[in-house]
Amino acid sequence: MSVQKQIKEFVASQPEPKRDEMRQLHDLILGASPGCKLWFVDGRNAEGRVVSNPILATGPAIIGTPMGRSANSIRSA
Numbered sequence: 001m002s003v004q005k006q007i008k009e010f011v012a013s014q015p016e017p018k019r020d021e022m023r024q025l026h027d028l029i030l031g032a033s034p035g036c037k038l039w040f041v042d043g044r045n046a047e048g049r050v051v052s053n054p055i056l057a058t059g060p061a062i063i064g065t066p067m068g069r070s071a072n073s074i075r076s077a
Contacts, residue, residue: 006040007056022056029058 041055
């Protein structure tokens with residue numbers, strides 16, 4: 001499933017008024033930066049257990065590692 005479809009389904013699953021606010025914010029971000037990278041993480045680990053809240057984001061996902069290096073932690077669209 002594409003990241004765009006995952007985001008659309010996640011936003012649609014939210015109760016109002018949160019759903020409408022998330023949709024408006026997402027549209028505003030895409031309008032300001034139409035070519036940005038989209039990210040979605042459903043919060044589940046490799047075994048399918050929920051380990052965090054879902055994450056919907058734009059832009060690069062760079063985290064520092066214990067060795068001081070940077071690594072992309074999330075798959076992008």
